[in-house]
Amino acid sequence: MTRYPVRRLLALALASTLSLPAMAQSVEPFTVSDIRIDGLQRIAAGTVFTYLPVERGETMDQAAAGETIRALYRTGFFEDVAVDRQGDILVITVKERPAINKLTLTGNKDIKTEDLTKGLQDIGLAEGETFDRLALDRVTQELTRQYNNRGKYNVQITPTVSPLDRNRVDVTIDVKEGKAAKIRHVNVIGTDSFSNEDILANWESRESGWLSWYRRDDQYSREKLSGDMEKLNSWYLDRGYIDFSIDSTQVSISPEKRDMYLTASVTEGEVYTISEIKVTGDTVLPQDQIERLVIPKAGDTFSRVLLELSADSITNTLSNIGYAFARVNPVPTTNREDRTVAINLQVVPGPRVNVRRIVFKGNTRTSDEVIRREMRQFENAWYSQAAIDRSKIRLQRLGYFETVEVETPAVAGTSDQVDVVFNVKETTSGSFVFGLGYSQLAGMTASIQLSQNNFLGGGNRVSVEAQRSDYMQRYAFSYLNPFFTDEGLSLGYNLWWRELDYSDFNTAQYNSTNAAAQAVLGLPITEHSSISLLGGIDSNQIQTYPGSTPQSIIDYVNAVGQRTFHAWRTELGWARDTRNDFFMPTRGMYQRIGLETTLPGSTVEYFKINYEFSRYWMLHPAFVLRTGLDLGYGDSYGDDTVRNLCWTPGSYVDSDGDGQIDTYVPGPAPSEPCLPSSPDYDKTVVATGLPFFENFYAGGTRSVRGFRDNTLGPRSEPTGGYSRGQPLGGSLKTVGQIEMVFPRLFDSKAARVSAFVDFGNVYDGWDNFDANELRASAGVALLWRAPVGPISISYAYPFKKKDGDEIERLQFTFGGGF
Missing domain, CATH: 3.10.20.310 (membrane protein fhac)
Known part of the structure; x- marks a missing residue:
């Protein structure tokens, strides 16, 4: 019996060099009658046979033995291989490399564990794979290089291999990053x-x-x-x-x-000017139209950025009419004596490209139809880069996807066709919430809500809600089909009932019970703009408390003559949205104006106008500036309601004898309206202007932070236990924000930190507007879409305030929207 020893090899070439001379001295060719594999533990013998270059009945010689050894080493399964002969039986003895039982990474902060794990898996260093010491050494060197490139030269990478039974090992890579230089x-x-x-x-x-x-x-x-x-x-x-x-x-x-x-x-060298600039080649479009896209002119100082912008303008224009592979090659001719350069912009349009198919990947819940209706690029149409870019933005603004990426691979075998592939990563588009929330305004809130912005993947929005807090009960149902027709007409319905106790709402003391049924239509009129129309009927029952409710509210209710206000309501709105993302816009603008009015025949006839504006500027990848404005105005139309009341007002008394008036004793209830000549006549009350229950409010987490919710603006006369009066709101609202958002502070689109300046107030009509009465604050805020619900935390310092303002610097809301 002859044995051919093969030692551990660092490379395949070294294996051939060391082993073949030894075998050449002692091998006697023989015909293989059978093959036996010894030393296998995890790897099946059948797997090894698939890699062997020799079979039964073939001749084994020195060359075949060497090729057998090389073939088995190439598999990466073995760290030692030996070839034996027992008669005419070929015996191959192997020593398997151990399997990785567990791979652990510790100490890495600068590079995420998931990124490192994926990189290790790509080179075969993963749980369940065969362990390769050389691969581990390469990983150690590569990690050291990556940390050095990040300025961390004190990094220490320590791999540890712990042997286990059954030829397994645990691999631990400990990273001590150190501090960056x-x-x-x-x-x-x-x-x-x-x-x-x-x-x-x-x-x-x-x-x-x-x-x-x-x-x-x-x-x-x-x-x-x-x-x-x-x-x-x-x-x-x-x-x-x-x-x-x-x-x-x-x-x-x-x-x-x-x-x-x-x-x-x-x-530095010298400054060059442009002596001549021209456009040549196949411009496709008229020559003068392309030349108008060239920014620099003869006599201007040379500028590479302006040439690149000109070239991009030409290629973008051509790509929008199908020339996806258009190129512009600037060819400069330099005259160093005159310090001038002549520029020739050579246009190479390439073939006109047609889009064969539009493919969507990653949408496991959202149907293709929902995505396809957002497309501005169509199949079997000329390629348009602008249409593809617009399609991507429309998908990002749906709110269904965390990321949207686009690829345009060429169709194999053609030079004038491409496919457009949208790779999307879906995010949560709905929620089922049963739990508790807390805010400083509402107190404890118990709610159950089922909402789905992408109901059954069809793009429809459905919400069912039941909520109860210290000041409110609310039950609501809403439905919206954003594509009721193929042209983009949306249709929705709202049903809700609400009982609101304003005594816990930082406003005037009264109760309100509302119910409404509404229908909403929306129609896009341009790519960025749409109009909406709301129609519905609602009722609002008011309950006042003599001695607690401000007299102006009691007088308004008495002037109307009933406590339940019925309204036929309509609202016409126009909106324009050019923002580039739903959750975290970094550029673009949103504005909306709405006119809401009650129709003749309603209990009270009034109108309200609202205007919202937001704009985003990306000043730097680490800084996004947002400016916002929220304006509102309302008033009544038609004749004022005037009533003469016969009643005796109540009075305040000292009930406990401490010398202070503290108890209100109501007078008799108002009698039927009477003439001023009546002996019981008390006063005339008038219902005019915007109804008190439709007033605007300011102050708090959603307007001017740093001031207590709803406390800015007009107040009632101090009476009884309300020495500062009660907030009444106003018919004119002016609120604005300037906010610097820091999108890179967290590696997540679910959270953002900002520094802000808020300003605003509400007033009782145009005539009472006074810029000196505006309040302002500055501070920082954290907004986080947590798995348990949205959380908003802000700390603000009011730097423009007046005596009597209710200050609340730290404000937070858990479980409400933002």
Whole structure:
């Protein structure tokens, strides 16, 4: 019997070099009558046979033995292989590599565990896979490199392999990240025309500053520095310095690996102007139409960014009419003596492309029809980049998807067809909530709510709600079909009943019981704009409390002559929405104006106008500026209601003898209306203006934070136990916000932090508006769509206030919308 030993190999080539000479000295060719595999524990013998290059009946010689060994090593299953012969039986003895029982990562904060796990799985280092020591070494080196690139040079990666029974191992990778080295100084040498401050303004690598804790721009990374060098090059090319060059870059680190020093040496060169600029090639569209898209003109200072914008404008224009692969090649001709450059923009349109199919992936709940009706790019139509981009934004604004990505793969075998693939990741579009909430305004809230914005995946919105709190009972049902017709006409219904105790609502003391049935129609009139029409009937029963309810409210109810107000109500609205996202917009604008009115024949006849405005600017990936405005005005129309009342008013008495008036003794109830000549005549009451139960309110978490909810604006006369009077609201509302949102503070679209300035107030009509009466506050806020319900927390400091204002700096709401 002859044995061919093969030691552990670090590489396949080394295996061939070491083993083949030994076998060549001792192998005698023989015909294999059978094959036996020894040493297998987890791997089935049948699996090994599929990799063997030799079968029964074939001749085994030195070359075949070497190929057998190489084939088995290539599988990655074995760390040792030996070939034996017992008579005419080929015996292959193997030592399996152990299987990974458990893979654990500890200490990693800068790089997420899920990202690391996925990367390890891609190279075969995962639970259940065969353990490879070389792969573990490569992982250690790669992790060290990645952390170094993030400026963490003190990182320590310690892998531990713990053997287990049945040829298994546990692998633990312990990461001690250490602290990132901070950039202490950045210097650009050779900049005679510009200051370093101007050049470094847009760099990602910057010296430590007071905002570096948030922006992390003082942490060095190789990728950031490479990008900054490109920005430096662009800075000069955009200002005409065609001969600009970066001569060298130097990165120095302190001995303790905590401080970084960056230096770049440059040569500026001279400024060039454009002597001529022309468009050539197949422009498809009329030549003069394309030339109008070119921004720089002859005589202007050369600017690469303006040339790129011009090229992008031309390619975008052509891509919108089907030329998806259009290119514009700027060809410069430089005259260094005159310091001029001639530019030739060569247009290469490529083939006109047709969209074969539009495919949706990832929508496990949402039907294709719901997504397809948002498309502005159509199948079997010319490719349009603008239509595809618009389709993506419409999907993002539905609120059904966490992410939306678009691919346009070419159709195999053709040069003029593509497919458009939308990859979506669905998010929760509905909820079933049974639980408790708390807010400083409402107190404890018990509610049960079933809502679905994408009911059964069909895009319809259904909500059933029952809610009870310290001040309110509410039962409601709503339904909306946003595509009742193929043209986009929406149809919805609202039914609700509500009993509201305003005594716990920080407003005037009275009770209200409401019920309503409404129908809502909506119709898009442009890509961004729509109109809506609401019609319905409602009733509102008012209960007042003599001695507690302000006299102005009692007089209004008495003037009307009944406590139940019936109304035929309509509302006409117009809205325009160009925001780029449903949950977390970073740019775009939303505005809506609505006119609500009760029809003639209602108990009281009045109208209300509301205007809402929000606009978002992305100042930086880390900063989004939001401005908002909320205006409202209402008044009555038609004749005022006047009644003469015969009654005796109540009085306040000292009930406990402490010398202070504290108890109200009501007088007799009002009798039938009577003439002023009646001996029981007391006074005339008038119902005019916007009804008190339709007044606007301000102050609190949804308007001017830092002031107690609903407490701003007009108040009743101080009476009884209400020394400061009771908030009445007003018929004119002016509220605004300026808010800086920090979208990168959390790696989640479910939470955001902002710093804000709120201002506003409510007034009793136009004539009483006074800008000096506006209140204002500044503060910070956290909004979080938590799994248990939305949470809003704000801390505000009122910096424009007056004596008597009710201040509440820390405000929060749990379980309500925001």
